[in-house]
């Protein structure tokens with residue numbers, strides 16, 4: 686599959702004197718799992734933040750699904766079909782697991798959040814559909830048995846899965862996962878791998894930031910390496926793994 690879903694062109698982002706992204710250009714194809722790796726502070730999360738509209742880049746930009754992305758508002762990114770999870774989990778801790786997913790779903794409803802407050806018959810029917818879909822998604826990510834529990838009481842691994850369910854509730858074309866395996870044990874990481882493969886098989890393209898190099902190399906179709914805000918290489922894992930610049934910048938440290 687070679688159709689381009691996301692193209693980043695010379696994206697630049699500075700924080701004072703820190704060049705967090707130095708003209709980063711990369712291309713994500715529809716249907717692939719694309720890994721974004723690099724040492725701490727390389728600019729991976731900054732790239733996500735520019736893509737999803739949390740930061741406005743000083744230079745360059747994105748084309749998504751064939752049209753330029755005006756990524757200066759997170760809501761717009763979601764409407765265009767880009768969803769993300771966060772490195773530091775951001776759930777509504779005092780809402781149930783089910784409610785957390787239902788909130789994500791409201792991006793795609795006609796009534797929206799206000800409609801959910803002023804409940805007429807149409808809104809109630811829509812609300813029931815939202816609930817059903819949220820239940821399906823909890824089942825899909827494997828936390829259906831925790832639907833009624835407050836998010837803050839879920840295990841770390843389950844919270845990460847719940848975040849993925851909430852992101853999927855927006856029906857994304859591109860799902861961006863920021864270190865989903867962080868803090869997971871071996872079993873949880875393997876379950877995560879299976880889940881990500883399932884999501885891809887269901888037609889969602891995935892952009893994955895992850896420090897677990899084994900997971901990235903085993904799972905991703907292509908991998909990009911950032912170092913000091915610059916793209917070092919973008920290629921298939923077998924090539925990336927053996928590139929001397931990558932070994933020096935990153936993998937050599939872990940090996």
Ligand SMILES: Nc1ncnc2c1ncn2[C@@H]1O[C@H](COP(=O)(O)OP(=O)(O)OP(=O)(O)O)[C@@H](O)[C@H]1O
Pocket residue numbers: 700703704705723724725726727728729730731732772
């Ligand atoms: N809001 C901000 N204000 C100032 N500097 C920032 C901000 N966000 C990121 N930076 C800086 O930009 C650089 C890139 O950071 P970023 O968080 O994108 O790296 P990363 O590759 O995601 O790192 P990690 O793997 O540790 O999460 C770092 O030097 C960081 O200190």
